[in-house]
Amino acid sequence: MVSxxxxxxxxxxxxxxxxxxxxxxxxxxVVGVKRLSVRMAxxxxxxxxxxxxxxxxxxxxxxxxxxxxxxxMTSNLVLISIYVAMAISLVLASVFGLPISSTxxxxxxxxxxxxxxxxxxxxxxxxxxxxxxxxxISPVLGFTISFTVMKLVNAIxxxxxxxxxxxxxxxxxxxxxxxxxxxxTGLSRAGNDINNAIAPIVWFFExxxxxxxxxxxxxxxLGGLGLGAxxxxxxxxxxxxxxxxxxxxxxxxxxxxxxVAAFIVFIAVYLGIPVSGTLTLVSSFVGAGVGxxxxxxxxxxxxxxxxxxxxxxxxxxxxxxxxxxLRGVVLT
Amino acid sequence: MxxxxxxxxxxxxxxxxxxxxxxxxxSKYFEALYVQCGTEIPCHTLDICEVxxxxxxxxxxxxxxxxxxxxxxxxxxxxxxxxINIVSIKSKEIRLLMDEYLEKMNKKDSQRLIQxxxxxxxxxxLMHYSMKALYDNYELALENIEELNDTxxxxxxxxxxxxxxxxxxxxxxxxxxxPEVLIGNALRAVLHDMMLVGDKIIHIVKEFSYHHDxxxxxxxxxxxxxxxxxxxxxxxxxxxxxxLNKKNKKxxxxxxxx
Numbered sequence: 218m219v220s221x222x223x224x225x226x227x228x229x230x231x232x233x234x235x236x237x238x239x240x241x242x243x244x245x246x247v248v249g250v251k252r253l254s255v256r257m258a259x260x261x262x263x264x265x266x267x268x269x270x271x272x273x274x275x276x277x278x279x280x281x282x283x284x285x286x287x288x289x290m291t292s293n294l295v296l297i298s299i300y301v302a303m304a305i306s307l308v309l310a311s312v313f314g315l316p317i318s319s320t321x322x323x324x325x326x327x328x329x330x331x332x333x334x335x336x337x338x339x340x341x342x343x344x345x346x347x348x349x350x351x352x353x354i355s356p357v358l359g360f361t362i363s364f365t366v367m368k369l370v371n372a373i374x375x376x377x378x379x380x381x382x383x384x385x386x387x388x389x390x391x392x393x394x395x396x397x398x399x400x401x402t403g404l405s406r407a408g409n410d411i412n413n414a415i416a417p418i419v420w421f422f423e424x425x426x427x428x429x430x431x432x433x434x435x436x437x438x439l440g441g442l443g444l445g446a447x448x449x450x451x452x453x454x455x456x457x458x459x460x461x462x463x464x465x466x467x468x469x470x471x472x473x474x475x476x477v478a479a480f481i482v483f484i485a486v487y488l489g490i491p492v493s494g495t496l497t498l499v500s501s502f503v504g505a506g507v508g509x510x511x512x513x514x515x516x517x518x519x520x521x522x523x524x525x526x527x528x529x530x531x532x533x534x535x536x537x538x539x540x541x542x543l544r545g546v547v548l549t
Numbered sequence: 550m551x552x553x554x555x556x557x558x559x560x561x562x563x564x565x566x567x568x569x570x571x572x573x574x575x576s577k578y579f580e581a582l583y584v585q586c587g588t589e590i591p592c593h594t595l596d597i598c599e600v601x602x603x604x605x606x607x608x609x610x611x612x613x614x615x616x617x618x619x620x621x622x623x624x625x626x627x628x629x630x631x632x633i634n635i636v637s638i639k640s641k642e643i644r645l646l647m648d649e650y651l652e653k654m655n656k657k658d659s660q661r662l663i664q665x666x667x668x669x670x671x672x673x674x675l676m677h678y679s680m681k682a683l684y685d686n687y688e689l690a691l692e693n694i695e696e697l698n699d700t701x702x703x704x705x706x707x708x709x710x711x712x713x714x715x716x717x718x719x720x721x722x723x724x725x726x727x728p729e730v731l732i733g734n735a736l737r738a739v740l741h742d743m744m745l746v747g748d749k750i751i752h753i754v755k756e757f758s759y760h761h762d763x764x765x766x767x768x769x770x771x772x773x774x775x776x777x778x779x780x781x782x783x784x785x786x787x788x789x790x791x792x793l794n795k796k797n798k799k800x801x802x803x804x805x806x807x
Contacts, residue, residue, distance in 0.1 A: 251618045375759040382565065382684045384757045385622065389558045465621075 238447025263445030269407025270441030329533025367508025
């Protein structure tokens with residue numbers, strides 16, 4: 218028999234998947250170079266999210282950052298509060314069309330509840346130090362590497378492209394490479410994001426290994442559907458902002474942006490360097506834009522930066538509010 | 550969908566072919582017009598050119614609609630297509646004017662005009678070569694456009710003399726309904742439009758070539774200089790206005806005290 222609290226956790230998990238989908242900026246570059254329209258991008262993104270969720274999500278390992286505070290992460294109240302706060306922050310930012318880091322939202326929520334409940338926060342390198350480093354290292358790496366690679370690509374193109382036909386050919390080649398890159402990133406990100414969202418409910422469906430494949434995969438399918446729905450319903454705003462309103466993208470700069478962001482995240486995970494996917498991608502956009510000598514839209518960039526700083530605060534406050542409200546309900 | 554994912558490469562190739570074809574029509578048209586006016590034998594090439602132009606224009610529009618993605622390249626290509634179209638449309642206007650007025654003109658003037666038609670045909674050819682070079686070699690395209698501009702300016706200069714002044718140096722007469730003026734103006738308009746095609750090609754080179762960043766920088770410098778000049782002018786104006794206002798106030802206060 219499924220308890221009421223578990224039903225709430227299922228709903229909250231799907232809600233978080235929806236919010237993550239709403240703030241998914243993977244297809245922004247493809248929209249920016251007009252290789253896919255916004256409508257087409259969200260539909261393709263939703264399909265990829267579902268596929269990635271079903272086929273690439275594996276058993277969930279670490280879900281919540283239990284290393285940054287002594288807060289009891291196994292408590293259902295804490296879990297629901299953090300998930301709800303993350304969902305609110307992500308949806309709020311998405312409504313404004315601004316990409317934010319889900320890690321930031323999670324850390325903000327944990328810190329909020331930790332402070333409110335008097336749990337000790339681990340400020341050393343193993344805890345918050347690691348997280349804070351993420352927020353500084355990601356933009357610096359994203360900007361620097363993307364700028365350098367863009368300059369390199371420009372130098373290669375300067376040597377090889379000498380006519381309008383060449384420019385069009387280069388655009389086609391980079392456009393196809395970009396699409397392949399984005400599809401792969403989309404699949405792996407969907408797998409990872411859905412993992413994070415549905416982590417608390419997977420164990421329930423894995424209890425009966427004799428049940429059908431569909432039953433076993435049900436949480437991943439629900440997560441994929443949630444992610445896809447978020448992308449279709451609200452996610453287009455983020456794609457539009459990042460794709461069209463930060464910097465004018467060309468297929469080569471979009472490819473550099475996506476490629477560099479994916480490469481940094483991959484290498485950083487491998488080497489154990491802390492990075493945030495969203496912050497890396499946004500800074501890569503700017504780095505490639507500067508490398509191409511394109512004008513940067515600073516008003517949009519300022520808004521994105523503002524939300525980067527506000528996200529932990531908003532999610533922290535939401536988490537605290539939610540935690541005490543739920544505790545009140547449970548106690549009564 | 551597959552075409553879209555490949556960036557409409559096939560459509561781009563077709564458009565390239567059609568645009569180059571379209572850019573060649575004005576040259577052929579003026580050549581035929583020159584032959585017709587010079588020999589007074591009706592030349593069917595003109596009708597063929599008109600049909601060909603209509604057909605290519607239709608096909609290009611179809612291709613542009615199919616491959617519409619609203620990228621900067623597409624927009625620039627559409628604008629280039631429009632500018633070539635204008636040249637074709639104005640060419641047809643000249644044919645009508647020539648048919649109507651050539652017989653009414655004196656022999657000497659008509660002969661000079663016919664000679665100008667030949668020169669415009671050469672300018673049209675240069676426009677076509679520039680268009681072709683755009684797709685083959687940016688550097689060559691820029692050289693061709695320089696030549697195109699020189700040729701057009703030279704012809705316009707000739708037209709200017711032709712239109713305004715008598716050979717004996719008597720006072721110039723200018724009547725808008727004079728056949729010479731009507732045809733001369735139409736010819737000048739075509740030449741300007743050809744130069745505008747050249748300008749668009751230069752703009753495309755600046756925008757999409759990886760080699761011509763220095764041209765962009767020059768443009769920016771010019772724009773900045775203009776802005777600075779404008780702002781300094783505005784400041785001077787403001788200062789003058791302020792001075793005048795102060796003077797007025799002083800005068801008013803004097804009047805009041807008196």
